[in-house]
Amino acid sequence: MIEGLGPVSVRRLIDVLGSPKAILEADREALMEARGVGEKLALKIITRRDSIDAEEELEKAADLGARIITPLDEEYPTALKAIHDPPLALYVKGRLLPADDKALGIVGSRSTSHYGLNAADRLAYQLGQTGFTVVSGLARGTDTAAHRGALKSKGRTIAVLGGALDCLYPPENAALSEQIAKQGAVISEYPLGRQADRMTFPYRNRIISGLSMGVLLIESDVKGGSMHTMEAATEQGRTVFALPGRIDTPGAKGPHLLIKNGAKLVERIDDVLEEYEFLIPPSELDAPEAATAARPDVPLDERESAVVEALWNEPMDVDSLSRELGVKSHELSGILLGLEMKRVIKTLPGRIVELAEDLREMR
Secondary structure (H helix, E strand, C coil), X not given: CCCCCCHHHHHHHHHHHCCHHHHCCCCHHHHCCCCCCCHHHHHHHHHHHCCCCHHHHHXXXXXXXXXXXCCCCCCXXXXXXXXXXXXXXXXXXXXXXXXXHCEEEEECCCCCCHHHHHHHHHHHHHHHHCCCEEEECCCCCHHHHHHHHHHHCCCCEEEECCCCCCCCCCHHHHHHHHHHHHHEEEEECCCCCCCCCCCHHHHHHHHHHHCCCEEEECCCCCCCHHHHHHHHHHHCCCEEEECCCCCCCHHHHHHHHHHHCCCEECCCHHHHHHHHHXXXXXXXXXXXXXXXXXXXXXXXXXXXXXXXXXXXXXXXXXXXXXXXHCCCHHHHHHHHHHHHHCCCXXXXXXXXXXXXXXXXXXX
16 A cells, blocks of 8 residues: 555565564664665655554455455465565455466457457357366456356456456446456455556556466557566466467467467467366376266266267267257357366367267277
8 A cells, every 4th residue: 555665675675674564663774774675665655654544444345345365365376476576465356266276367459359359258268168267357358258258157257457446447347347256256456546557557467477377368469468468477487378360450460479489379279278288187087987988987967978979979070969969059169178178079170079089999
């Protein structure tokens, strides 16, 4: 709540003074012993620390249905603690869960194309179906599509705001933010009353990437705000993904630049999933169970077993499989993704689906 006093400065002050409490009691000379803390900041700390009412801030957050957590709280995301400048506090509306460690960020232009919006929606939906938490920034365009896709999958999603919880931007996403809070979390590091601006948006981007195992860029110009998130992801050692686009559209320039520099090209969800094969426990890699015959240790639900039965004699294209099972294509897509994660099936070019090789050998 003291402007100009960020995570790095606080860490340096604690190193010198011994505790956060000491920062609120030290004189100007003692504060200035910390590297990077000059007279101006020291005076600002002394002036502001006695006028700030922390209890009132906690009460205001509670009135919004939110709470404030710090790195000392168990709920504070483990991955975020490891970045260079983790937020001193997070205002959280909703819940942060240990399962959110398996998260992927999706970012892109606010004025993305129809192609970009569809891709963000579809990939977020499929990530949600496979157990990933989708992280984005609640902005117009790509972010909104990504959150909505994750919500439709009944999966979890986290929105990282560029302003305070009570200064929601854009305002038209108020209803969406409430949905996200019920199915994930809306978070901010900014004190209540802080409006979003050109300074806050770039700074919050490090949280989007910090929460995520990797970040996918949908569309952006080479100097777009989303590129800042991708830079943060690279600095934090996160996997960088990019969706290719048409060479004659400005939104393709950012992703194409990343791909040239080594980002993983994403055409379909499998390109993301194969990067994280280690997330699947060994028992699941070795063992699905089908209604007819399959490996005995990985359980399949009724719909998954029906897919295996339908594919037992020969591969089928997705449309034929949908008709055979009487399942809508978007529902079938989620079932197939789950089966691919369990190594029961694989998808071939032309949207042909067949059983995994070891299961074919059992026929």
